[in-house]
Amino acid sequence: MKAKNIEELLVWQRARELVNNVYSLTKKQNFRRDFSLVDQIRRATISVMSNIAEGYERGSNTEFIQFLYIAKASCGEVRTQLLIALDQGYINKEELEKAKELALKVSGMLSNFISYLKRSKLKGDKYKEV
Numbered sequence: 001m002k003a004k005n006i007e008e009l010l011v012w013q014r015a016r017e018l019v020n021n022v023y024s025l026t027k028k029q030n031f032r033r034d035f036s037l038v039d040q041i042r043r044a045t046i047s048v049m050s051n052i053a054e055g056y057e058r059g060s061n062t063e064f065i066q067f068l069y070i071a072k073a074s075c076g077e078v079r080t081q082l083l084i085a086l087d088q089g090y091i092n093k094e095e096l097e098k099a100k101e102l103a104l105k106v107s108g109m110l111s112n113f114i115s116y117l118k119r120s121k122l123k124g125d126k127y128k129e130v
Contacts, residue, residue: 003056006052006053006056006057009052009056010109011052011106011109011110011113012049012052012053012056014102014105014106014109015045015048015049015052015071015106016049017102018045018048018049018075018078018099018102018103018106019042019045019046019048019049021098021099021102022041022042022045022078022099023042023045025085025090025091025095025099026038026041026042028090028091030088030089030090031085031090031091034088034090037081037084037085037088037090040081041078041081041082041085044074044077044078044081045074045078047070047071047074047077048071048074048075048078048106049071051067051068051070051071051074052067052068052071052110054067055067055068055070055071061117061120061122064117065114065117065118068110068113068114068117069110069114071106071110072107072110072111072114075103075104075106075107075110076107078099078103079100079103079104082096082099082100082103083096
């Protein structure tokens with residue numbers, strides 16, 4: 001079944017969970033004072049969700065795959081920044097593990113989606129005959 005819109009994609013839904021999780025963590029008393037790290041980790045999580053959406057809307061599987069790779073890279077950036085937050089005492093190990101697990105889940109889903117699209121014979125809506 002083809003998703004009718006981006007909101008139907010499970011990977012996008014999980015990326016949204018990641019965004020909400022990170023926003024919740026970065027609102028904590030000590031964390032929110034580190035403006036640079038808060039800005040960077042929020043931008044990285046937003047990048048995951050936004051690149052999935054932008055790639056989807058491009059109408060070409062080749063372009064979609066490119067944007068999914070960018071989203072996957074941003075997941076790695078989020079995990080790194082979460083470790084920085086732990087090292088600085090902004091979050092505890094339990095919070096780290098929950099957020100990291102979610103980031104790894106999204107990253108794995110992105111990898112699987114990329115593999116699926118690479119194997120697919122479909123080129124995308126952009127190439128449909130009118």
